[in-house]
Amino acid sequence: MSRDRPNNERSDVLYTVRETLLAFKRAPLLTGLSAAIVGLALFVVGLFGLATHNVRLYLETIEERVEVVAYLRDDASTADIAAMEGVLTMLPEVLAVDFVTKAEALEKAYTELPEFNEILTDLEVNPLPASIEIQLRPESRTAVTAGRIAQQATLHPIVEEVQYGEEWVDKLSALRRIGFVTTSVLGTAFAVVAALIIGTAVRIAIFARREEIKIMQLVGARDSFVHRPFLLEGGITGALGGALAVLLTYTTFWSVSNYLFTISWIPWEWAGIGISAGIVFGVLASVYAVRKHLREV
Amino acid sequence: MGNINLWGYDPHVIKFIHVTKEYARPEPALKDVSFHVVKGQFSFLTGHSGSGKSTALRLAHLAERPTHGEVRAGGFSSLRTSRRDVWKLRRKVGYVFQDFRLLPGRTALENVSFALEVIGSPKEQILPRAQRLLGQVGLAPKAGSSVGEISGGEQQRVAIARALASEPLLLLADEPTGNLDERATRGILDLFWEINAMGMAVLMATHDLELMRRYPTARVLELDQGRLVYDSSTTEPVESVRDESSRPGSGVSPDPATVLDSSGETSSTSALDSAGEPGPAQQREI
Numbered sequence: 001m002s003r004d005r006p007n008n009e010r011s012d013v014l015y016t017v018r019e020t021l022l023a024f025k026r027a028p029l030l031t032g033l034s035a036a037i038v039g040l041a042l043f044v045v046g047l048f049g050l051a052t053h054n055v056r057l058y059l060e061t062i063e064e065r066v067e068v069v070a071y072l073r074d075d076a077s078t079a080d081i082a083a084m085e086g087v088l089t090m091l092p093e094v095l096a097v098d099f100v101t102k103a104e105a106l107e108k109a110y111t112e113l114p115e116f117n118e119i120l121t122d123l124e125v126n127p128l129p130a131s132i133e134i135q136l137r138p139e140s141r142t143a144v145t146a147g148r149i150a151q152q153a154t155l156h157p158i159v160e161e162v163q164y165g166e167e168w169v170d171k172l173s174a175l176r177r178i179g180f181v182t183t184s185v186l187g188t189a190f191a192v193v194a195a196l197i198i199g200t201a202v203r204i205a206i207f208a209r210r211e212e213i214k215i216m217q218l219v220g221a222r223d224s225f226v227h228r229p230f231l232l233e234g235g236i237t238g239a240l241g242g243a244l245a246v247l248l249t250y251t252t253f254w255s256v257s258n259y260l261f262t263i264s265w266i267p268w269e270w271a272g273i274g275i276s277a278g279i280v281f282g283v284l285a286s287v288y289a290v291r292k293h294l295r296e297v
Numbered sequence: 298m299g300n301i302n303l304w305g306y307d308p309h310v311i312k313f314i315h316v317t318k319e320y321a322r323p324e325p326a327l328k329d330v331s332f333h334v335v336k337g338q339f340s341f342l343t344g345h346s347g348s349g350k351s352t353a354l355r356l357a358h359l360a361e362r363p364t365h366g367e368v369r370a371g372g373f374s375s376l377r378t379s380r381r382d383v384w385k386l387r388r389k390v391g392y393v394f395q396d397f398r399l400l401p402g403r404t405a406l407e408n409v410s411f412a413l414e415v416i417g418s419p420k421e422q423i424l425p426r427a428q429r430l431l432g433q434v435g436l437a438p439k440a441g442s443s444v445g446e447i448s449g450g451e452q453q454r455v456a457i458a459r460a461l462a463s464e465p466l467l468l469l470a471d472e473p474t475g476n477l478d479e480r481a482t483r484g485i486l487d488l489f490w491e492i493n494a495m496g497m498a499v500l501m502a503t504h505d506l507e508l509m510r511r512y513p514t515a516r517v518l519e520l521d522q523g524r525l526v527y528d529s530s531t532t533e534p535v536e537s538v539r540d541e542s543s544r545p546g547s548g549v550s551p552d553p554a555t556v557l558d559s560s561g562e563t564s565s566t567s568a569l570d571s572a573g574e575p576g577p578a579q580q581r582e583i
Contacts (some may be wrong), residue, residue, distance in 0.1 A: 015414060212400060213409075220387030220417035220463055 011227060019229035020236065031237060035203035038241025039248065041194040042278060043268035045187045046249030046266075049274075052183045053266045059172055066141040066172075068134040068149045071289060074102075076130070076158035084156050085132060093149060096132040102126050108226040129160060143169040191281060194241060199285035200236050202244055206293045226294060230284045238282020242275035299454065307372065308335045310390075310467040310498045311357055316366035318352050318523075323341050325354040328523040334500055334516075336466065339493045341509050344500045351500035353520065354469045357500070358392050363394035371466050388416060391460030391468045395475040397452045400445045405431060406440040407457045430458040430537040446447070450481025457488060468492065470501040477529055484509065 020026040024031045026278050072081065081099060088097045100108070110117060132148060146169055150162040206213065216226050311334040327349045334340055334567055341349050355361045357370045359378060365480040368375040371389030378386060399408050409427040418426060431440050434454040439447050444455060455472055470489065472483040486508060493499045503509070509517060519527035 012417060014420075033377060091344065211398075215400065215411070215459075216415045217384070218392055218398070219412040219416060219459065220384045221380060222384050222417075225415060225417070 006037040012228075013190060015225070015275060016228040016232055022235075023209075023233050027205065027208065030201060030204060031233075032038075033246065035237050035240035037195045037197045038237060038278065038282075039244025041190045041197065042241055042245030044190045045249040045272065046245045046274060047252060048183045048186050049266050049270055050249055050253055050263070052179050053270075054263045055179050056176070057264055059176055059289065060138075061143045062168075062172060062254075063138070066146060066165070066169055068136070068137060068146055068153060068162060070129060070132045070134065070150075070153040070156070071129040071163070072158050073160050080158045081130075081132070081273045084153075086160060087156075088134055088153070091149065091152075093136055093145050094134055095137045098174055099134070100131045100133060102128055102130045105129070105131065115225040127275045134189065141169075142173055191277065194238070195281040195285040196207045196279065198234050198237050198241075198282045200239060202230050203293055204284045206230060218259045223294070227290045228285075230285050230290050234282040234286025234289075235279045236282070238278035238280070238285075239242065239275060240278075241282075243276025245278070246274060292297045299480075304568050306531060309333045309369065310336050310338075310371060312367075312369040313353070313356075313501065313526065314367040314369070316363045316368055316576060318349075318361065321362040325525065326523050327356070327363070327520075330520070330523070330525045331366075332497055332518055332525055332528060334467070337496050337498055337512075338488070338516060339499045339510075339512070340516040340518055341511065342500055342518050342520065343504055343506075344526075345504060348505075348520040350470050350520055350521040352523075354392075354479075354500070354502055356473050357469055358390055359386050364442075368390070370455070387472070388465050389465040391463065391465040393453070393456050393468065393470040393473045395472040397444075397456045397476075399455055399459075401445060402443065403446065404416055404441050404535065405436060405458075408444060408455050409458045412459045415566075416463050418462075419480055426462070427458075430461055433461065434458045435484075448481065449477050450484055453477065453481070453485050455480070457485075457492070465497065467498040467500065470499065472502055472504075474503070474505065475582070482508065483511075 023212060072082075085097050085099060088094055101125065106120065106126050109120060109128060112122075132153075134153070136149065140146075146164040150164045153159055153162045213226055249271075250265070253263060256263055301542050311332075313330050315333050316327055316330045317325055319325040327336050330353065331351075342353060344350055352361070356363055356368045356375070358369065359368070359373065359375060362375050363395065363482060363564075372383070373386040373389070395533070403411070406424075408426050410423050413423045413426055431437050431454075434453045435453060436458065439451055442450055447455075453476075457473075468489070476483050477485060482505075484528075489499050490512065491503065493505050509515065515528040517527065518525060520555060
């Protein structure tokens with residue numbers, strides 16, 4: 001029964017690697033083209049990733065400004081204000097509470113609204129109310145949470161009015177959702193395109209070597225032995241495509257940053273995930289093609 | 298587990314048990330065919346073209362499965378061997394085609410080495426074994442020749458050397474001399490006979506009566522329209538076709554060559570016996 005035993009694993013591995021390299025050598029155009037098309041498909045995914053990443057960063061800077069401002073009555077006592085600050089600080093959604101006096105508000109108006117400086121100077125009485133600015137924790141910077149905090153602040157007797165910019169907070173959330181969904185859908189679609197291309201390339205490679213495969217099956221090669229070079233070929237095509245996609249995405253990032261406007265590069269883990277996904281899709285597509293096309297002699 | 302020979306020695310290398318094979322056409326390719334071949338036996342499988350010879354060989358190699366019945370070959374049953382395990386059978390049952398099926402553009406040596414490599418022979422043994430196999434089929438001087446440059450007979454020798462690479466128990470040959478001239482045919486037949494003398498069973502499909510006449514000790518199985526109509530190893534008519542087998546002109550069975558088969562032993566069988574392996578002489582004991 002010794003003939004049945006899968007012997008000499010090392011020579012099997014050598015065979016797989018050699019056959020795969022030979023396949024690239026035999027049909028460099030096929031391999032090159034499929035890697036290039038896979039690269040372009042994944043590049044589209046990369047571009048969406050780059051865009052999503054930068055939109056997300058931008059939205060985060062805007063979201064940092066999501067805060068609830070409670071304008072206070074002029075007759076609010078220091079004790080009342082301190083008590084209210086104490087209550088607000090206790091809330092889990094609140095990061096920090098900042099009391100802005102009437103004088104500070106006026107000063108802020110001077111610096112932020114220089115065109116009104118003349119009017120402000122002419123005023124005899126400071127018309128600006130004191131306020132408490134409530135900063136929310138990052139995860140709580142949503143329309144719902146901001147609204148709820150605003151509601152609670154309104155109930156306090158020393159509060160005249162509360163503002164939290166509900167419209168643009170809502171819009172920000174919607175934008176994030178759209179970005180996420182678009183990237184997911186397009187990413188999946190183009191990943192499928194990449195897998196189909198690799199599957200087709202492997203299918204062509206199988207077709208080109210069908211006589212050899214038939215002979216292998218005829219003399220008793222194990223299925224895994226016949227399959228492995230094609231799986232490796234698919235994996236390498238995916239890896240090359242993934243690397244090309246990262247290169248193209250980086251080139252785009254570099255060009256935009258240097259000639260248009262500054263953007264941020266995606267985290268390198270994403271690039272790593274992209275290449276790994278290329279390999280996984282390549283191997284899976286090859287497994288499918290091999291299973292479908294390597295039937296009996 | 299496709300291997301059914303777990304409990305001891307089984308002399309049968311092939312067993313067809315009520316085998317029917319149907320394709321998408323009105324008449325089945327094989328109809329209720331039963332026979333067996335023992336270790337070391339040389340058998341011709343004959344019949345007109347379309348009689349089911351190739352189908353029977355393909356079934357014995359599990360390239361196809363029977364529609365009904367069971368095929369056992371090299372200890373593997375068509376009922377119990379999964380597609381994943383067919384490679385195990387292939388190493389016990391060699392196969393030779395009429396059209397050789399060699400890898401074009403490669404040398405004789407490379408063709409044989411390729412087979413040794415894909416069945417996982419240790420790297421350092423591949424070259425010497427391939428050379429030895431080519432020597433065995435009388436082709437050592439042509440080892441370095443591309444298969445496109447050698448004659449048909451020589452190409453078939455390469456194919457036989459390749460089939461022997463896994464040291465099978467049984468060699469199936471589908472019209473192996475169909476593309477060869479008379480001289481080459483004789484050479485190939487002699488080679489099969491020598492291989493058989495070393496203990497390997499041979500089942501050769503052919504419609505060449507001359508060929509069978511030359512080896513009167515070999516067993517003859519005849520198929521006609523998918524039915525087994527004659528088996529020289531039994532004096533009884535084949536049961537399933539008792540009536541048809543005796544009708545005139547039903548095939549090659551009335552031929553003097555096949556009648557000769559059922560007679561006594563010849564000098565060649567004693568040579569085989571001396572090799573310590575069962576040979577054609579044992580055919581009537583099954």
